[in-house]
């Protein structure tokens with residue numbers, strides 16, 4: 001990978017601007033090992049819970065022409081399995097990002113505390129899973145978010161980040177940015193899937209996924225403009241010391257370049273990774289590198305947040 005697209009999140013160096021999102025193909029140890037040998041800049045784990053979970057009933061994932069809808073329901077091995085596997089994953093020689101997604105503040109405190117003394121490099125706390133029946137997305141409850149950060153940021157010195165849901169109003173960007181600024185949050189990841197969307201098959205006259213009455217998270221091309229807007233809005237509201245990781249509809253070097261212009265320090269890939277496999281990381285990185293070379297940019301810093309207004 002060329003130096004041109006190397007970056008840092010919370011001062012942790014990444015060989016490239018692109019790695020996997022917590023989502024597809026990062027639950028099992030063999031999947032995480034494959035990420036280790038791929039061109040993904042980091043190994044990111046599927047969000048974990050206190051106990052192992054099978055996830056929601058199937059069908060729970062459907063590819064769509066421009067992305068996907070899913071309601072996986074947090075299938076994962078339970079946090080202890082990831083803790084135990086981390087030293088082996090570390091042998092790949094790249095940063096490890098663990099994602100935690102507890103069902104309560106107590107769960108999140110237990111898991112963050114455990115990973116604070118592990119060999120994980122970064123901890124992403126998922127405040128935005130839309131797919132658990134009866135559990136609202138924490139990131140849409142500003143008081144709960146603030147109460148959680150008060151305690152989650154006290155547990156150790158490893159960098160903590162938040163995976164946020166998409167926001168659609170400036171008052172919400174402002175409120176969330178003001179909360180984040182009160183705490184030593186090192187990075188944010190924008191955006192999770194656009195939750196509670198409905199896709200209908202007119203032939204069968206049915207919703208196309210089963211969980212939650214057919215309501216699921218929309219991913220892929222459909223959500224790229226929403227992801228870009230969230231990255232841009234937060235990059236204007238937060239100090240530059242808080243890195244922003246962009247997610248949502250990245251499948252080419254051009255998409256990654258647009259997120260970089262909007263202010264992202266790195267990007268994560270989910271739907272394209274699900275559809276294409278690990279080869280996507282090398283391809284997207286090379287495409288981004290070519291775009292930057294053609295434009296004579298020699299570093300991520302030269303482009304980050306430099307979106308022009310017309």
Ligand code: RRO
Pocket residue numbers: 047070071072073074075101126128129130131192193217
């Ligand atoms: O597992 C899921 O259903 C899931 C999670 Br944890 C999440 O954060 N976002 C999403 O779209 N699906």
